Amino acid sequence: MNVKTTVTLSDEDLRFAEELVEAGRFPSVSDVIGEGLARLRLEESDSDPVAGMADEIRRRMELPRDQFLPWDGEVIAKRIKERLAQKRGE
Template structure:
């Protein structure tokens, strides 16, 4: 498949074909149709994609992009794991004794946080 390659500053722009299933085809419902889309890759991504195509690992840059998208589709549970980890950390911190909590009052909360940040900066500057 020919690529439309244009150099723009430090970004490469590719026009590639991507497969997407089309529902309701009458002739051959198993066949996927392709849509032409434009993507931008920075130099490092473009060079890597070109290298693995040259090395014969993928037939085209479109195939590299499709493989990356497919891998993300297979790993769609990763964000849920990250959220579960954050929820566990919040629960752990909620179980700390109250004397280890930072006391913050609603109306003055932001000023108190700013004061804590200023105090930490001063301690860092003074080597405390």
């Protein structure tokens, strides 16, 4: 169910929302606002994988250095490149 309400935006925010609509990224300013709220809802959600990952990184940073997990940046970068290539069908 949709409920009609009034929202006050700054001139700058309104211009930005209208530009997104003009560019075809959203059908209306209302949809721009709705997307912003949906993203905020995700940030607040415990099921957000990025927030969960950030919490895990913080937890691990509190561990003594001798308990840090080894990390090889070259191996990780190679895996990421391989996955991106698979998604592109290379």
